[in-house]
Amino acid sequence: MDYALNELQLKYKNLAANFAKEQVKPVFAQLDKDQNYSGELVRNFAKAGLYNAFTTEKFGGEAHSPFCLALVFEEIAKVCGGAAFSFFANLQGAIPIYACGNDAQKQNFIPKLGRGEAIFAAAVYEPEINNTDLIKTTFTRENDGFVLNGTKTFVFGEADFYTVFATSSEGEQSFFVVEKSAKGLSFDVKDDKLGLKTAVSSRMKLENVKVPFSAKLEGKDGRMFAKMFLIISRLLVASISVGVSENAQELAIAYTKERKQFGSPVFEKQAVQFMLAENLGGMEAARALVYSAARSMENKIIGETDSAIAKLIACEVCAKTTTDAVQLFGGYGYMRDFPVEKHFRDAKTLQVLFGTSQFLKDLIGKQVAGK
Amino acid sequence: MINLDLSEEQQQIQDLARDFAQNEILPKAAHHDRTGEYPLEIIKKAWEIGLTNVHIPESCGGMGFGVLEDSIISEELGAACTGISTAIEANSLAEAPIIVGASEEQKKEFLAPMTEECLLASYCVTEPGAGSDVQGIKTTATKVGNDYVINGTKMWITGAGYANWFFVLAYTDKEKGFRGMTAFYVPTNLPGISIGKKEQNMGQRASDTREVVFDNVVIPEKYRIAGEGKGWFLAMSAFDHTRPSVAAGAVGLARSAMEHSIRYALERKAFGAPIARYQAISFMIADMAKDIEAARLLVYKASYEIDKGRKNSKFAAMAKVFAADAAMRISTDAVQVFGGYGYSNEYPVEKLMRDAKVFQIYEGTSQIQRIIISKELFSRRNND
Numbered sequence A: 001m002d003y004a005l006n007e008l009q010l011k012y013k014n015l016a017a018n019f020a021k022e023q024v025k026p027v028f029a030q031l032d033k034d035q036n037y038s039g040e041l042v043r044n045f046a047k048a049g050l051y052n053a054f055t056t057e058k059f060g061g062e063a064h065s066p067f068c069l070a071l072v073f074e075e076i077a078k079v080c081g082g083a084a085f086s087f088f089a090n091l092q093g094a095i096p097i098y099a100c101g102n103d104a105q106k107q108n109f110i111p112k113l114g115r116g117e118a119i120f121a122a123a124v125y126e127p128e129i130n131n132t133d134l135i136k137t138t139f140t141r142e143n144d145g146f147v148l149n150g151t152k153t154f155v156f157g158e159a160d161f162y163t164v165f166a167t168s169s170e171g172e173q174s175f176f177v178v179e180k181s182a183k184g185l186s187f188d189v190k191d192d193k194l195g196l197k198t199a200v201s202s203r204m205k206l207e208n209v210k211v212p213f214s215a216k217l218e219g220k221d222g223r224m225f226a227k228m229f230l231i232i233s234r235l236l237v238a239s240i241s242v243g244v245s246e247n248a249q250e251l252a253i254a255y256t257k258e259r260k261q262f263g264s265p266v267f268e269k270q271a272v273q274f275m276l277a278e279n280l281g282g283m284e285a286a287r288a289l290v291y292s293a294a295r296s297m298e299n300k301i302i303g304e305t306d307s308a309i310a311k312l313i314a315c316e317v318c319a320k321t322t323t324d325a326v327q328l329f330g331g332y333g334y335m336r337d338f339p340v341e342k343h344f345r346d347a348k349t350l351q352v353l354f355g356t357s358q359f360l361k362d363l364i365g366k367q368v369a370g371k
Numbered sequence B: 001m002i003n004l005d006l007s008e009e010q011q012q013i014q015d016l017a018r019d020f021a022q023n024e025i026l027p028k029a030a031h032h033d034r035t036g037e038y039p040l041e042i043i044k045k046a047w048e049i050g051l052t053n054v055h056i057p058e059s060c061g062g063m064g065f066g067v068l069e070d071s072i073i074s075e076e077l078g079a080a081c082t083g084i085s086t087a088i089e090a091n092s093l094a095e096a097p098i099i100v101g102a103s104e105e106q107k108k109e110f111l112a113p114m115t116e117e118c119l120l121a122s123y124c125v126t127e128p129g130a131g132s133d134v135q136g137i138k139t140t141a142t143k144v145g146n147d148y149v150i151n152g153t154k155m156w157i158t159g160a161g162y163a164n165w166f167f168v169l170a171y172t173d174k175e176k177g178f179r180g181m182t183a184f185y186v187p188t189n190l191p192g193i194s195i196g197k198k199e200q201n202m203g204q205r206a207s208d209t210r211e212v213v214f215d216n217v218v219i220p221e222k223y224r225i226a227g228e229g230k231g232w233f234l235a236m237s238a239f240d241h242t243r244p245s246v247a248a249g250a251v252g253l254a255r256s257a258m259e260h261s262i263r264y265a266l267e268r269k270a271f272g273a274p275i276a277r278y279q280a281i282s283f284m285i286a287d288m289a290k291d292i293e294a295a296r297l298l299v300y301k302a303s304y305e306i307d308k309g310r311k312n313s314k315f316a317a318m319a320k321v322f323a324a325d326a327a328m329r330i331s332t333d334a335v336q337v338f339g340g341y342g343y344s345n346e347y348p349v350e351k352l353m354r355d356a357k358v359f360q361i362y363e364g365t366s367q368i369q370r371i372i373i374s375k376e377l378f379s380r381r382n383n384d
């Protein structure tokens, strides 16, 4: 299908495709197997200029383009969803700075992202809490700065800076940039996740972590932004899901064309072709939704419903496509040394991050009801 | 009239299996999933209390249970861990063709020892190039004097690393197509047999899946089961006996996914109420319950038919595909019920989903079951 991509979009799509082929492909299987996060790979991704679609020239980039980013993550995910997620997690940590920081804060951090000089991670989610309004991590003002206390989950990657979302006793919500070396910061559980294994995630503890006044992102209200943060995250997770779907689908097509049973390639059986046809349809529909939501966002339309629908459909399609790919590979699909097994696990993990299907349907349903 | 009550004896079997599953298997399931370690100790205990080899005839020192009893046990063991229950039940699949087609003398020789000592067996049919298409196998057995010489490679053989003997399907006469296939009993300690490394499965990781290579393996004629050319029939009829209990294992897995979901839905709160109060969750769990009931009834029906001495291939296929697809759907939904936390290995439903997938693949894929069902429907129509 032709999505009428412009020059800039094509440039990032191709850049990402090359990076995926040259740098991700040779290493991803081992990283996944060992559940290893590769900071080096993330920095190389930055050095290849792939975060430049996030920042304008003022901060060392080229353009602030959600659409280009969606294309980039999709391309990477066509090789490895986990690697795409680890690049995304770095960006995700920088998003609050870009959105809520003042000029000095932005100048201090954002160019470091683009040049691969620092890795970021968002620390937003908390155990047992799926509504950012209710987070329990606190910040209190003291004479020489702020003190943070609380526990965060699903903190992805091994970062130099963590953007921590916290609440004051008066109910003010803000993001704080916390250095990894800050005293009182500890990581206790490395999640043994089903998928996205190279995008390691941990539980982070903040015990009387002191940060200077300048660590607080002051430019914009944090509470409002938390919502925006999730909207962007959902869109980009949806784009990763589209990439994973395509990867699984391509593998399934190639394999069933080659695999002969009963004297002919299994691809020739109608049941097999229908499965692939249905999944191709689903995948293109998901892609169209992602691109459409990304275009709206590009035009500064805050499409909460658009991004929720894109994520809902893209993740459901991805779960089905990857499950079917395992089925079409038969016994080979069930073995860890064949990549479809990994796509299946990655897909399920993508589906539950930043809003499960039920959560998203709830959100969309409320929009439908006009609440 | 129809009666769906289990007999007193069947209930006792169910209780025994359930106790064993919950006390001996469940606590160790996570460990075996993580490490992939073969559950030898558990298998020994299951053997001691009589939960394995249950359909070996009384004449061979066995219990002579029907397929229904086997299925009742399988559901209970599967509810604790299908990786471990698959390892426990691998014997049944290897023994089934012998029970169906071997001579009395052979049955005594091959099966009686299984009841005297905890021995293990595997079913060696699949090959790298032949899974669904069993007639596409390449393994050959060539008659030399009073012996047969076996050559070929078998793939994804459950329990191969620990088996004392194999059931092997090979061509004695390739020209004759499936009528040239013959079945053999092959002790694993013979020269020429090499066992590959353990595969890293997505799920059912304790079940020990391996490649087996036969390189000029010489076996005496008396290890041939039934006549030359009877192998296809034996290998396929084994499935009529085992598919109901494999389906029952899937039912057990699905049941366990549902139990976890119910418990979690009552515990976990969102927007001030347990998530069980939301229809998004409660309807999903209602669907789990209805599919589990339907799958179990199909298992019972498929078992009942064969225990009555009637051909059950169609029902066995129906039970297998329905239960496998249901287990996959139900465990996938359970991961959704667990939401943001379902994806961490700390929660058991993630394992259930990985375990469930293979029910749609082994003992005939879901597609193959549909072929079996539809073929029978169309051929029946011709005879009516």
Ligand SMILES: Cc1cc2nc3c(=O)[nH]c(=O)nc-3n(C[C@H](O)[C@H](O)[C@H](O)COP(=O)(O)OP(=O)(O)OC[C@H]3O[C@@H](n4cnc5c(N)ncnc54)[C@H](O)[C@@H]3O)c2cc1C
Pocket: A259, A261, A262, A266, A269, A271, A272, A327, A328, A329, A330, A331, A332, A334, B122, B123, B124, B125, B126, B129, B130, B131, B132, B133, B155, B156, B157, B158, B159, B201, B204, B209, B358, B361, B362, B363, B364, B365, B366, B367, B368, B371
């Ligand atoms: C964990 C595990 C344990 C196993 N244990 C054993 C064992 O103990 N002993 C043993 O002998 N084997 C065993 N197997 C092998 C298993 O039985 C085969 O994997 C299975 O029969 C499928 O064969 P295949 O993998 O070659 O898939 P293929 O036959 O190559 O099929 C590939 C895909 O094409 C589909 N397909 C094939 N033919 C058709 C058709 N005509 N119409 C429509 N769709 C079709 C299939 O459904 C599947 O989706 C095991 C496999 C696994 C994964």
